[in-house]
Amino acid sequence: xxxxxxxxxxxxxxxxxxxxxxxxxxxxxxxxxxxxxxxxxxxxxxxxxxxxxxxxxxxxxxxxxxxxxxxxxxxxxxxxxxxxxxxxxxxxxxxxxxxxxxxxxxxxxxxxxxxxxxxxxxxxxxxxxxxxxxxxxxxxxxxxxxxxxxxxxxxxxxxxxxxxxxxxxxxxxxxxxxxxxxxxxxxxxxxxxxxxxxxxxxxxxxxxxxxxxxxxxxxxxxxxxxxxxxxxxxxxxxxxxxxxxxxxxxxxxxxxxxxxxxxxxxxxxxxxxxxxxxxxxxxxxxxxxxxxxxxxxxxxxxxxxxxxxxxxxxxxxxxxxxxxxxxxxxxxxxxxxxxxxxxxxxxxxxxxxxxxxxxxxxxxxxxxxxxxxxxxxxxxxxxx
Amino acid sequence: xxxxxxxxxxxxxxxxxxxxxxxxxxxxxxxxxxxxxxxxxxxxxxxxxxxxxxxxxxxxxxxxxxxxxxxxxxxxxxxxxxxxxxxxxxxxxxxxxxxxxxxxxxxxxxxxxxxxxxxxxxxxxxxxxxx
Numbered sequence: 309x310x311x312x313x314x315x316x317x318x319x320x321x322x323x324x325x326x327x328x329x330x331x332x333x334x335x336x337x338x339x340x341x342x343x344x345x346x347x348x349x350x351x352x353x354x355x356x357x358x359x360x361x362x363x364x365x366x367x368x369x370x371x372x373x374x375x376x377x378x379x380x381x382x383x384x385x386x387x388x389x390x391x392x393x394x395x396x397x398x399x400x401x402x403x404x405x406x407x408x409x410x411x412x413x414x415x416x417x418x419x420x421x422x423x424x425x426x427x428x429x430x431x432x433x434x435x436x437x438x439x440x441x442x443x444x445x446x447x448x449x450x451x452x453x454x455x456x457x458x459x460x461x462x463x464x465x466x467x468x469x470x471x472x473x474x475x476x477x478x479x480x481x482x483x484x485x486x487x488x489x490x491x492x493x494x495x496x497x498x499x500x501x502x503x504x505x506x507x508x509x510x511x512x513x514x515x516x517x518x519x520x521x522x523x524x525x526x527x528x529x530x531x532x533x534x535x536x537x538x539x540x541x542x543x544x545x546x547x548x549x550x551x552x553x554x555x556x557x558x559x560x561x562x563x564x565x566x567x568x569x570x571x572x573x574x575x576x577x578x579x580x581x582x583x584x585x586x587x588x589x590x591x592x593x594x595x596x597x598x599x600x601x602x603x604x605x606x607x608x609x610x611x612x613x614x615x616x617x618x619x620x621x622x623x624x625x626x627x628x629x630x631x632x633x634x635x636x637x638x639x640x641x642x643x644x645x646x647x648x649x650x651x652x653x654x655x656x657x658x659x660x661x662x663x664x665x666x667x668x669x670x671x672x673x674x675x676x677x678x679x680x681x682x683x684x685x686x687x688x689x690x691x692x
Numbered sequence: 693x694x695x696x697x698x699x700x701x702x703x704x705x706x707x708x709x710x711x712x713x714x715x716x717x718x719x720x721x722x723x724x725x726x727x728x729x730x731x732x733x734x735x736x737x738x739x740x741x742x743x744x745x746x747x748x749x750x751x752x753x754x755x756x757x758x759x760x761x762x763x764x765x766x767x768x769x770x771x772x773x774x775x776x777x778x779x780x781x782x783x784x785x786x787x788x789x790x791x792x793x794x795x796x797x798x799x800x801x802x803x804x805x806x807x808x809x810x811x812x813x814x815x816x817x818x819x820x821x822x823x
Contacts, residue, residue: 431756441721451752503753
């Protein structure tokens with residue numbers, strides 16, 4: 309296996325992009341990444357996207373994007389793993405380059421979610437759960453994470469306020485991110501007083517519906533060294549699965565796919581949680597960030613809530629979590645989210661994150677997750 | 693829902709049929725073809741006793757369009773006395789009464805109606821066992 313570096317990243321502003329098509333949104337970000345890398349020809353590309361068939365009435369997205377990115381006839385592959393589609397696209401691009409198959413490979417992610425009604429978007433997202441055996445109850449995605457929250461609160465005493473503090477912190481971070489969908493600071497009281505979605509989660513505990521894309525270009529480390537730029541190496545990758553139905557898990561206070569994926573990534577990178585300078589995690593709901601921060605090994609089980617309260621996960625804290633603003637503030641175009649996490653890591657590790665810059669950032673981690681944790685992808689990047 | 697999809701799950705939906713692995717004894721709902729635990733492929737099908745315990749719970753206040761007429765409604769993960777866990781609506785209960793660990797009984801109920809003609813779907817909901 310060859311060592312692999314990320315040599316270019318690109319991401320346009322996210323939000324409700326009614327004037328832009330799915331392909332325009334993707335190509336804009338992909339071109340930014342290619343310009344950043346200084347390449348105009350790819351060897352292969354991967355497109356992470358969860359439900360373009362429902363959101364944009366378009367499948368076969370890999371060919372659409374290879375065509376509109378001016379890259380025909382290169383091999384292109386659409387990757388789907390629900391909300392982890394982007395992270396998995398990045399992993400497959402990594403494997404492609406590492407294997408020696410191709411030298412310059414793009415990993416992109418796209419979701420255009422606001423062309424359909426809220427009800428249709430909710431339906432599309434619900435297909436990431438066990439449609440038959442969970443869906444029959446009328447449970448929603450917020451409802452599934454709400455049941456994780458109840459279990460965590462009952463076992464460990466995690467408080468409603470601690471959940472809210474995750475959202476407050478991520479909005480504080482996203483306020484400095486020019487590409488974030490919701491750039492406003494909020495308070496704990498605003499979260500607690502916001503519209504109830506699925507007890508104990510309110511609307512300000514939930515990531516939004518977003519249009520957006522992100523892209524990264526990977527190449528062999530030896531080639532990257534000739535570019536004369538900071539070298540960001542992919543030093544660890546992990547990927548794991550768990551039961552599709554939340555109810556089939558023996559323990560509702562941890563996420564096994566996250567733990568397993570992290571274990572692989574740490575082992576490959578030769579790193580431990582204490583070596584990580586910043587982490588982008590999949591905060592689709594506030595409780596997710598708390599559980600994931602424990603499953604990744606940054607805190608003992610049950611200590612994720614108190615850690616948020618103590619400011620340990622703030623941008624200036626012991627282990628900054630989601631300096632980008634996370635899914636909550638930045639937005640969550642499901643197929644793009646995992647790649648956007650990589651974009652944030654690369655900018656942080658290059659020292660180009662501006663007001664969001666984490667001090668002395670040398671090693672960063674990204675954790676992307678599908679459904680209620682039925683899949684997870686973890687990457688560790690290091691600046692050389 | 694396509695008729696074939698609901699038709700082929702009648703045994704599970706209406707009779708709560710599960711499958712017990714002949715190798716390790718673990719029970720699965722719905723039945724599976726291979727046991728994730730011991731990799732056994734022989735199962736004994738049986739009807740679950742309609743009783744269990746609440747493992748976690750929530751109140752859905754912003755539902756999907758299919759269930760919009762019903763909200764707010766309670767949902768819980770229920771561990772059946774026979775082993776498998778199900779996600780079920782919790783019916784006939786004040787939201788503040790719902791607690792983890794409470795015993796429930798499954799009852800055959802109307803779930804929702806569909807389309808202009810209002811085709812009615814039935815299934816199981818959980819109700820608290822009151823002393």
